[in-house]
Amino acid sequence: MKHNNCYVYPKTVREAINGERHYVAGSEKLPSVTTILSGTQDPSKASGLQAWRDRVGEANATKIVDEAAARGTAMHKILERYVDESGYLDMTKVGLNAHNMAIKIIERGLCNITEYYGIECTLHYPGLYAGQTDMVGVHKGEDAIIDFKQTNKPKKEEWIGDYKLQLAAYAMAHNYMHKTTIQKGVIMMCSKDNYYQEFIVEGNEFKKYQHKWLGKVSDYYEQRTKLKRKNDAVVESN
Secondary structure (H helix, E strand, O other): OEEOOOOOOOOOOEEEEOOEEEEEEOOEEEEEHHHHHHHOOOHHHHHHHHHHHHHHOHHHHHHHHHHHHHHHHHHHHHHHHHHOOOOOOOOOHHHHHHHHHHHHHHHHOHHHEEEEEEEEEEEEEOOOEEEEEEEEEEEOOEEEEEEEEEEOOOOOHHHOHHHHHHHHHHHHHHHHHHOOOOOEEEEEEEEOOOOEEEEEEEHHHHHHHHHHHHHHHHHHHHHHHHHHHHHHHHHHHO
């Protein structure tokens, strides 16, 4: 896979503010894409997650979540090292599972990437948000934002709306920063049982998710404005 370094991506600098992930971009500290998604999620999603934790038990739920996070981190590292040809091997149980998952993504997904501009690319849209996408490259002849995802079990497409919003957000930031016109996103996903899925977002669907993302950003900042006014009122009353 050819590396085309025509774009310079900034160094990643993260900072937690009030427990929320932010990225430092010049003089700005911008909320991450995932922070905005978390802050604007449908209440039913949070209640559904809590219902799941109650059903499987808090200790078991925490174990499942922690194992998934470790597996995802290992899988991403293996894929990153594969792309930049530096090599990486994790012989732990989680690492070996992640290795098999990464192989599936390499064989079924990355085989369609002819060149890449960057991996673990930090992007930001001034004054609004920032984030990091796994890869920016050429997928089947078209520039695209590419994200790698691990999952405990295969997902239906209607379950991955937030993943599509992430792609839209990263593309808008990339287009602003680098004067590109990326209108395609690719999700390369593998389950812990090595079942590969690929979801492509492009055309009118991609535009739809860009509009939905801007709505999320607007809702996030509106919430923060209301919270600040409420806190200021409390301070004044004291």
